[in-house]
Amino acid sequence: MYQYDHHDHRIVQERVSQFRDQTRRYLDGDITEQEFLPLRLQNGLYIQRLAPMLRIAVPYGMLSSRQLRKLAHIARTYDKGYAHFTTRQNIQFNWPNLEEVPDILAELAEVEMHAIQTSGNCIRNVTSDQFAGIAPDEIEDPRPWCEIIRQWSTFHPEFAYLPRKFKIAVSGSEQDRAAIQVHDIGLQLVRSDKGETGFKVLVGGGLGRTPVVGSVIREFLPWPHLLTYLEAILRVYNRYGRRDNKYKARIKILVKAWTPEVFAQKVEEEWQHHRDNPATLTTEEVTRTKRFFTEPAYRDISDTEAQQALSGQAEAELAFSKWLQRNVMPHRVPGYAAVTLSLKPTGVAPGDVTDKQLEAIAELADRYSFSEIRATHSQNLVLADVEKGQLYSLWREAKALGFATPNIGTLTDLICCPGGDFCSLANAKSIPIAEAIQRRFDDMDYLYDLGDLTLNISGCMNACGHHHVGNIGILGVDKKGEEFYQIQLGGSSDRDTALGTVLGPSFYQNEVPDVIEKIIDVYVQNRHDGEAFNDTFSRVGVDPFKERVYAKNH
Amino acid sequence: MPKIIKGNAIIDNDWQFVARDSDLPESGNLLVHFSQWLNAPSADGRALAPWIDSEDEFEAQAERLIKAPLIAVHFPTFMDGRGFSTARLLRERYGFTGELRAIGYVIQDQLFFLKRCGFDAYDLREGTDLENALRSLNDFTLTYQGATDSALPLFRQRG
Ligand code: SF4
Numbered sequence: 001m002y003q004y005d006h007h008d009h010r011i012v013q014e015r016v017s018q019f020r021d022q023t024r025r026y027l028d029g030d031i032t033e034q035e036f037l038p039l040r041l042q043n044g045l046y047i048q049r050l051a052p053m054l055r056i057a058v059p060y061g062m063l064s065s066r067q068l069r070k071l072a073h074i075a076r077t078y079d080k081g082y083a084h085f086t087t088r089q090n091i092q093f094n095w096p097n098l099e100e101v102p103d104i105l106a107e108l109a110e111v112e113m114h115a116i117q118t119s120g121n122c123i124r125n126v127t128s129d130q131f132a133g134i135a136p137d138e139i140e141d142p143r144p145w146c147e148i149i150r151q152w153s154t155f156h157p158e159f160a161y162l163p164r165k166f167k168i169a170v171s172g173s174e175q176d177r178a179a180i181q182v183h184d185i186g187l188q189l190v191r192s193d194k195g196e197t198g199f200k201v202l203v204g205g206g207l208g209r210t211p212v213v214g215s216v217i218r219e220f221l222p223w224p225h226l227l228t229y230l231e232a233i234l235r236v237y238n239r240y241g242r243r244d245n246k247y248k249a250r251i252k253i254l255v256k257a258w259t260p261e262v263f264a265q266k267v268e269e270e271w272q273h274h275r276d277n278p279a280t281l282t283t284e285e286v287t288r289t290k291r292f293f294t295e296p297a298y299r300d301i302s303d304t305e306a307q308q309a310l311s312g313q314a315e316a317e318l319a320f321s322k323w324l325q326r327n328v329m330p331h332r333v334p335g336y337a338a339v340t341l342s343l344k345p346t347g348v349a350p351g352d353v354t355d356k357q358l359e360a361i362a363e364l365a366d367r368y369s370f371s372e373i374r375a376t377h378s379q380n381l382v383l384a385d386v387e388k389g390q391l392y393s394l395w396r397e398a399k400a401l402g403f404a405t406p407n408i409g410t411l412t413d414l415i416c417c418p419g420g421d422f423c424s425l426a427n428a429k430s431i432p433i434a435e436a437i438q439r440r441f442d443d444m445d446y447l448y449d450l451g452d453l454t455l456n457i458s459g460c461m462n463a464c465g466h467h468h469v470g471n472i473g474i475l476g477v478d479k480k481g482e483e484f485y486q487i488q489l490g491g492s493s494d495r496d497t498a499l500g501t502v503l504g505p506s507f508y509q510n511e512v513p514d515v516i517e518k519i520i521d522v523y524v525q526n527r528h529d530g531e532a533f534n535d536t537f538s539r540v541g542v543d544p545f546k547e548r549v550y551a552k553n554h
Numbered sequence: 555m556p557k558i559i560k561g562n563a564i565i566d567n568d569w570q571f572v573a574r575d576s577d578l579p580e581s582g583n584l585l586v587h588f589s590q591w592l593n594a595p596s597a598d599g600r601a602l603a604p605w606i607d608s609e610d611e612f613e614a615q616a617e618r619l620i621k622a623p624l625i626a627v628h629f630p631t632f633m634d635g636r637g638f639s640t641a642r643l644l645r646e647r648y649g650f651t652g653e654l655r656a657i658g659y660v661i662q663d664q665l666f667f668l669k670r671c672g673f674d675a676y677d678l679r680e681g682t683d684l685e686n687a688l689r690s691l692n693d694f695t696l697t698y699q700g701a702t703d704s705a706l707p708l709f710r711q712r713g
Contacts, residue, residue, distance in 0.1 A: 153699075158642055
């Protein structure tokens with residue numbers, strides 16, 4: 001994991017003092033409400049329906065057990081004892097007091113954390129693959145590059161007042177687990193014929209009101225040019241992105257208006273002025289950064305033996321074998337596995353954890369996974385480096401703590417934004433919908449039979465719950481002051497990103513579980529052996545689903 | 555007389571802003587839109603300097619503009635960040651060395667970024683306590699990325 005040196009510490013501490021002063025001047029009336037807005041947003045602070053919400057950056061999802069304990073302390077001291085993991089690998093507190101936010105930031109700085117640029121019209125916290133560094137299909141670890149981008153974008157003086165928010169994601173593997181096609185900039189690590197590292201650059205992807213899949217503007221950007229090229233893209237966007245309409249201000253609209261070819265050409269022209277300037281990366285800097293992401297002290301383990309022992313345990317205990325199937329992922333290193341702790345037991349808002357649970361997870365990380373934890377895009381946590389021989393005892397402990405619901409990747413591992421219960425932008429509630437669906441599908445065997453299936457819920461067009469890219473997507477809409485839910489089918493955020501198709505007219509809240517059940521029925525009746533939901537959907541089309549769901553008297 | 559920050563000091567603002575396409579006052583130091591200034595860079599009994607709006611395409615005229623002793627960049631609102639790019643272009647690409655002044659709706663909490671992008675004079679939003687605002691020029695003593703003030707990113711300086 002990256003570790004601060006005195007430079008990084010100083011920058012974060014100076015930020016805390018700056019925000020303390022800004023908060024004081026705001027409370028004294030020297031800064032207007034309107035002026036304070038971007039200042040607090042760039043520090044992750046929203047004013048929500050019920051209270052402020054503070055979003056804390058978890059750079060590319062990596063956390064240490066020490067940081068988790070600090071988050072637990074903050075939840076207990078400044079909040080109502082819980083925290084919420086978001087779909088962008090960040091963490092949110094829902095009840096802090098404005099006056100205390102500078103103190104929270106000071107506490108975070110002690111453990112090398114901050115809330116810098118987690119909101120507002122600036123370059124946001126860069127995201128990546130939760131299995132970075134351990135995935136068997138990895139080309140190169142994306143995290144050192146994420147850290148380099150994080151530093152470059154932190155307090156970038158030219159790009160703090162962009163037309164709109166700006167999100168960058170980096171993927172280092174074959175399968176895209178970072179959803180780079182739906183980011184303002186998506187970077188795919190690639191190798192040239194000569195074995196040189198570089199990036200395939202995508203721009204203009206995004207969800208929200210106008211969902212778009214990004215376009216490739218450069219097939220191969222050699223690594224030394226990463227920052228100068230990003231700087232060129234950002235400058236073009238800062239100067240020419242629309243500012244007259246916030247719904248048309250994302251880079252995707254500019255790319256579409258100009259066409260990706262013209263956009264690419266403008267960037268290329270701008271880049272000629274930046275190319276080889278001092279922002280060009282050096283081998284020393286990349287080596288320095290990579291040093292923080294070296295392998296932990298793995299033991300030499302015979303995978304065959306470990307696997308045999310595991311099979312024995314799995315045979316003896318069915319529940320354990322189910323957990324192995326769903327919650328344990330392969331690891332690059334023989335004898336190790338990655339474990340997903342489910343934050344989606346039925347009845348708890350997806351992604352919510354209490355202070356006690358945070359501490360318990362820190363404990364598990366210390367004992368089973370080199371004191372590190374990762375936050376995932378699907379609002380779960382991962383212990384990335386667990387010895388196979390320890391899986392059984394980890395499972396027992398996780399089960400007792402409530403993190404072993406064996407539902408990872410299934411319908412009930414759903415993604416859900418805070419929605420109308422917390423978010424002032426919401427059109428509709430989303431947490432109760434999630435819970436109703438989880439209750440309806442409580443038969444684990446049936447869920448396993450359905451296999452991998454993503455269901456994503458957003459409480460409004462802003463799409464924080466990524467509903468466009470769920471196999472089943474649910475969007476809260478407002479019709480004359482009443483809450484309704486629109487359903488979309490066929491979305492995906494894997495290698496082939498696809499945006500869902502709207503099923504038809506929207507539904508009342510209490511109708512949603514029935515509708516989902518009918519959709520699942522149509523899938524089960526139509527699927528070929530082992531066929532995934534989206535494959536069935538593309539084969540049979542939306543009509544059979546429509547017919548069943550909207551049939552009279554059904 | 556209204557005050558501005560220039561460099562690290564508070565001074566009188568002796569330049570008057572003239573809106574686009576309006577008649578020039580009879581006397582004084584006047585900031586006129588750059589399209590007007592290019593047509594008539596001087597006027598009897600008055601000193602003129604150009605201002606550029608956030609949406610203006612000025613590059614084709616940059617070579618002439620940089621001969622002005624002062625260029626003002628207008629921020630219609632503090633949320634409009636185009637002026638930051640304009641300033642860097644004027645300084646870094648076109649080599650402007652005169653006074654570069656941020657005008658319009660700019661706030662104290664932008665001073666550090668404005669300074670980094672090459673501004674050296676700041677006409678802050680009315681009602682700002684300028685004495686207090688001076689501190690914000692130095693909100694940070696260290697930066698990760700290069701900019702107009704210093705091209706070297708931190709990674710070329712880390713020991
Ligand atoms: S999708 Fe809408 S309701 Fe949900 S968190 Fe985002 S802004 Fe709020």
